[in-house]
Amino acid sequence: xxxxxxxxxxxxxxxxxxxxxxxxxxxxxxxxxxxxxxxxxxxxxxxxxxxxxxxxxxxxxxxxxxxxxxxxxxxxxxxxxxxxxxxxxxxxxxxxxxxxxxxxxxxxxxxxxxxxxxxxxxxxxxxxxxxxxxxxxxxxxxxxxxxxxxxxxxxxxxxxxxxxxxxxxxxxxxxxxxxxxxxxxxxxxxxxxxxxxxxxxxxxxxxxxxxxxxxxxxxxxxxxxxxxxxxxxxxxxxxxxxxxxxxxxxxxxxxxxxxxxxxxxxxxxxxxxxxxxxxxxxxxxxxxxxxxxxxxxxxxxxxxxxxxxxxxxxxxxxxxxxxxxxxxxxxxxxxxxxxxxxxxxxxxxxxxxxxxxxxxxxxxxxxxxxxxxxxxxxxxxxxxxxxxxxxxxxxxxxxxxxxxxxxxxxxxxxxxxxxxxxxxxxxxxxxxxxxxxxxxxxxxxxxxxxxxxxxxxxxxxxxxxxxxxxxxxxxxxxxxxxxxxxxxxxxxxxxxxxxxxxxxxxxx
Numbered sequence: 001x002x003x004x005x006x007x008x009x010x011x012x013x014x015x016x017x018x019x020x021x022x023x024x025x026x027x028x029x030x031x032x033x034x035x036x037x038x039x040x041x042x043x044x045x046x047x048x049x050x051x052x053x054x055x056x057x058x059x060x061x062x063x064x065x066x067x068x069x070x071x072x073x074x075x076x077x078x079x080x081x082x083x084x085x086x087x088x089x090x091x092x093x094x095x096x097x098x099x100x101x102x103x104x105x106x107x108x109x110x111x112x113x114x115x116x117x118x119x120x121x122x123x124x125x126x127x128x129x130x131x132x133x134x135x136x137x138x139x140x141x142x143x144x145x146x147x148x149x150x151x152x153x154x155x156x157x158x159x160x161x162x163x164x165x166x167x168x169x170x171x172x173x174x175x176x177x178x179x180x181x182x183x184x185x186x187x188x189x190x191x192x193x194x195x196x197x198x199x200x201x202x203x204x205x206x207x208x209x210x211x212x213x214x215x216x217x218x219x220x221x222x223x224x225x226x227x228x229x230x231x232x233x234x235x236x237x238x239x240x241x242x243x244x245x246x247x248x249x250x251x252x253x254x255x256x257x258x259x260x261x262x263x264x265x266x267x268x269x270x271x272x273x274x275x276x277x278x279x280x281x282x283x284x285x286x287x288x289x290x291x292x293x294x295x296x297x298x299x300x301x302x303x304x305x306x307x308x309x310x311x312x313x314x315x316x317x318x319x320x321x322x323x324x325x326x327x328x329x330x331x332x333x334x335x336x337x338x339x340x341x342x343x344x345x346x347x348x349x350x351x352x353x354x355x356x357x358x359x360x361x362x363x364x365x366x367x368x369x370x371x372x373x374x375x376x377x378x379x380x381x382x383x384x385x386x387x388x389x390x391x392x393x394x395x396x397x398x399x400x401x402x403x404x405x406x407x408x409x410x411x412x413x414x415x416x417x418x419x420x421x422x423x424x425x426x427x428x429x430x431x432x433x434x435x436x437x438x439x440x441x442x443x444x445x446x447x448x449x450x451x452x453x454x455x456x457x458x459x460x461x462x463x464x465x466x467x468x469x470x471x472x473x474x475x476x477x478x479x480x481x482x483x484x485x486x487x488x489x490x491x492x493x494x495x496x497x498x499x500x501x502x503x504x505x506x507x508x
Contacts, residue, residue: 024075028065032058086336086486095334095489097121099327099344119326123493125500129325130273131301142280142298143325144273145498149252156192156251157276158499160304161284163246164294180291185392190256190279193249196388197497201314202381203239205232237380243318245299245307248283249389249499250276301325308496311385312351313343334489338464349457350464353491354471354481356452361479370478374454377474382467383457385495391449451501453494454481 035057043050067075089095092114093103102113103122115122126148131141142159149155184191209232216225250256256275257267264271277298284296299307305323310316312330316323331342338352374386456471458464468483475481484491493500 024065024067024078027077028061031061031065035061082486094122096332097329097489098331099329120329121332121489121492123490123500124498128269129301130269132270132273132277134277134298141300142277143301143304144276146269146272147500154251154253156249156499157272158195158247158249159276159280160197160299160307160497161246161248161280161287162297162299162303163244163287163291164296165244165292177291180287181390181392183286183290184283185394187394189392190250190253190259190275191248191283191392192251192253193392193499194390195245195247195249195497195499196386196390197245197247198375198386199243199245199311200375200381200385201241201383203236203241205236208232240376240381242375243307245497246287246296247497247499248276248280250279304497309344311495312341312349313345313347314383315345315347316343332489332492337483337485337488338461339488339492349459350461351455351457351488351492351495352464352468352483353453353455353488353494354483355491355494356454356475356479357482358450360482373474373477374471378470380470382470384467384471385455385457387453387455387494387497387501389451389494389499389501393449451494453491453501455491455495 035054038057039050039053042053064077065075067078086095091106093105094114096103097118100117100119102117103115105112105114120127128146130144130146132144134140134142145158147156147158181194183189184194209229212228252272256272260267260271260275263275280298284293284298287293287296301324302321303319305325305328306316306318306320308325309320309323309328309330310318327344330344333340338350340348340350342348374384378384454471454475456464456467458467472481
């Protein structure tokens with residue numbers, strides 16, 4: 001695993017061949033079929049009118065349904081559909097959440113309620129909490145969340161682990177974490193997905209300033225005091241505080257359920273959670289061995305509640321035991337471009353979330369340090385959360401997909417051999433060959449699908465705009481950020497270590 005690059009964008013032209021057709025293309029096909037039928041009905045009466053019908057229908061279909069770069073990769077139809085969904089949610093008051101209160105029509109405090117009283121936001125979905133004790137003689141517990149899953153899909157369980165990374169070089173850390181994921185993707189593992197969750201906040205020297213004032217000698221020169229204050233100001237401008245979490249996502253596959261029966265004799269919420277904790281303990285050991293984690297700590301309900309509350313209120317301490325999953329949620333009201341959040345402590349902030357899509361990644365390999373700059377390369381420091389949700393795929397399945405991609409790329413190269421191109425076909429062919437090389441026996445690589453989100457947080461609109469500009473300046477070095485406008489409240493789920501936000505298909 002010596003190659004220090006990431007392959008991502010080379011998949012973008014194989015999506016149609018793999019059956020993943022965008023809704024816009026379905027709409028374009030339906031619109032075209034309707035135009036053809038109308039033209040055929042008009043043709044016996046007036047053939048010129050039929051031709052005009054076909055031409056008008058085709059042009060209108062392309063205008064409405066065809067995605068455009070000028071629209072951020074969207075079509076007019078998708079933008080209209082998004083605006084319609086936003087207005088419907090506004091009318092029902094679903095863009096506003098007040099703990100313990102129902103949603104009210106048009107978001108008014110005295111409007112007609114449209115839902116029952118809500119303890120947690122709607123985007124959390126149907127979740128059951130199960131706390132499992134680490135051992136019979138210990139009071140420490142681990143929180144396991146049992147999710148119902150999407151209609152027609154499998155349910156799954158998630159457990160959050162706080163991890164302390166090692167002190168190796170960036171290349172060493174990348175290779176070590178790759179080995180860790182490769183082991184978790186093997187057939188004997190029950191883990192189907194991972195969420196890497198990195199919370200970054202600007203450093204604060206207020207406590208240190210108070211300590212200096214209380215302990216400095218009386219005869220210290222004033223010029224030295226001012227110089228030290230300037231040093232602390234510089235440190236605050238560039239210093240950051242990081243908190244890393246790893247969420248394991250375990251789907252309820254037939255293999256998982258059979259293992260529950262073999263281990264505990266029956267299947268219920270408690271036995272499912274107990275097996276998930278055993279798998280989390282195994283994953284923690286693998287992380288210490290392969291990913292060079294210094295420490296791994298499974299989170300209890302109070303610890304996860306404090307972490308969620310601290311995401312929206314930086315004044316909350318990490319191990320504040322006042323919070324659970326019933327009282328950690330803040331009040332929020334979503335606008336088209338951001339969400340105004342009011343924490344239980346009364347502090348307010350503005351949040352805006354973006355997504356990095358595979359279609360926006362270049363076909364050429366991306367150096368690892370490009371992604372690292374989102375974590376450590378933004379100055380002055382910005383409060384942000386970077387979340388990467390990954391679907392682990394066994395190597396033998398990933399190799400089949402790589403062979404399909406290589407076949408498609410070779411066919412395109414033959415077709416473009418006699419034409420002038422921009423070189424993207426050659427880039428994609430090289431990427432497909434590189435993936436096949438990675439997946440050779442003994443290389444240690446597996447397949448993975450991913451979703452990457454960046455949440456930016458500030459206290460005022462001006463500060464939020466500046467923070468967004470700083471993050472975009474770093475991201476634009478290798479891709480673009482798609483801001484989830486009109487869905488900013490729904491996007492809050494990506495800022496939390498809950499393992500939600502990526503439609504995973506069971507493959508083991």
